[in-house]
Amino acid sequence: MKFNILGSCVSRVSMLNGNRDMHGVYGEGMELGYFLDKENIVCAMLPSPFSTEEVASVRKEELWNKKAIHALKQCMDKSTVQLLMESDADFLVIDLYDFQNDFVIRGQEIFSSCAAEFMNTKVFRDTAQEYRLANFFNLPSALWRPYIDAFFAQIMEKYDADHIILNRFRSGTYYFGKNGLVNLLPDNLKNWYQCSDKYNVQLRELEEYIIQLIDPYVIDLSRYFFCDENFWGAPHGAHAEREFYRESYRHIIEISEGKSEKRCIDVPDFIAGEISEEYSREIRQHxxxxxxxxxxxxxxxxxxxxxxxxxxxxxxxxxxxxxxxxxxxxxx
Incomplete structure (x- = not known):
């Protein structure tokens, strides 16, 4: 079984059953096609503001995170939809983390900012005065929702509703600290290239719109879990308790194997009374x-x-x- 991921660590670590340092997909017979991150689906549908030469000039040696080179070029050359359409994956797992990030305007075109990596490139240094930032959630939805419709109209020529899984996301307001307290996530961790809880209401409304539009499978567990410094080593609005990823993984696999009894999974194990000993042990440890x-x-x-x-x-x-x-x- 092969999966494509269009999203973020929210879904990538879910596909790894909470093993955040691994790669691919956890489990025998499970395979990762593409992990396409740092791209939001409106930007993916619009022309690139970069020339072929500018995209080709970007080198991984310029980047703080060398692994971000493919994601950055994918955002710059707008290859996301083409890659998804040409893939032989069976399922598409989507989360909308990147919709909370600001996008970049250059002239009359836009692109996803790909975190802060783009600012490390020579292309940016040579053209820095040409860029402006904006956020879709600060703009009227009538301006950009038609591109949501267009994206899914094209994607569903490849993946039907039974082969798309929407992994819903709620950006964290609080995190479990190593100090044994539930701390507020500070504003300096809600930068323009990061997720922010100030957009949670708009993001949930967008997710509802997509659910009405295409009727995918839905995993709606993120809102029940806190961010967790104990698991990740540092707080971040998308770095949840490990249990979130384990439960999401289990449900994704059940969906892919035709064993899910629900179209929308929205009850975590600790409410359903099916808590694992592993999660109970982690809670007692902290x-x-x-x-x-x-x-x-x-x-x-x-x-x-x-x-x-x-x-x-x-x-x-x-x-x-x-x-x-x-x-x-x-x-x-």
Whole structure:
């Protein structure tokens, strides 16, 4: 079974069953076709602002992350759709992380910024005065949604709705810190080339639009999980608890094998009562401060934010005999 990924680490690490340092797809008989990241699907549908010579001049030696060379050139030469259409993959896994990033305007054309890597190139240094930044979520959707329609009209000539999996994404507001606290993600980790929770509402509306448009399989688990410094080593708005990726992987494989009983998977294991021993062990290894976490739990619950359930499960596992937890269990 071969998968293409159009998205980010949200889906790449999901396809690796949470093993973020591996490559490809986890599991025997599973294969990765293309991992096409740093590209949003509106930019992919529009002409390139770069000449063939400019694209060819970009060298991996210029980049801080040498592995980003293919993603950068894909964004510059607008080869994303062509690669997907010519691929022999069975499934397309999509997440819309890159829609929260700013895109770059050059003249009358636009392209995905590919994080900060483009700014390391000679092409950028020679033409730096020609670029402006913008974000689709700050523009009227009537200007860009027709390109969403056009993208999926073309893609569905290759992949039908039963072979497209939308892995929904919620950018993190909080992260589990190594200090045992639930911390706010600082603004300096929400730069123009990164995801940002200020666009979460618009992103969810766009995902709903796409679901209505093409009726793909949907994995809607990201909103139940926190970002996790313990797993990733550093906080980031898209770096979730390892359990998110494990559960997403399991559901993606079940979908690909025709074993999924639901079109939309939107209940995590800790709510369904099917929690793994591995996740329980990870929670116990990193207990949260109960007083500050309870305060946040009640705030989230008052806001109807499903994240409160994650905190409740963690506290009930680590502090089962605390009177406040016992009372909440009785109330629920």
């Amino acid at each position: 207990p949260l401060d109960i007083d500050s976490t309870l305060k946040l739990l009640h705030e989230l619950k008052a806001q109807d934010d499903v994240l409160w359930m994650n905190l409740f499960y963690r506290l009930s596992l680590c502090y089962p005999n605390d009177a406040r937890i016992e009372q909440m269990i009785q109330e629920i």
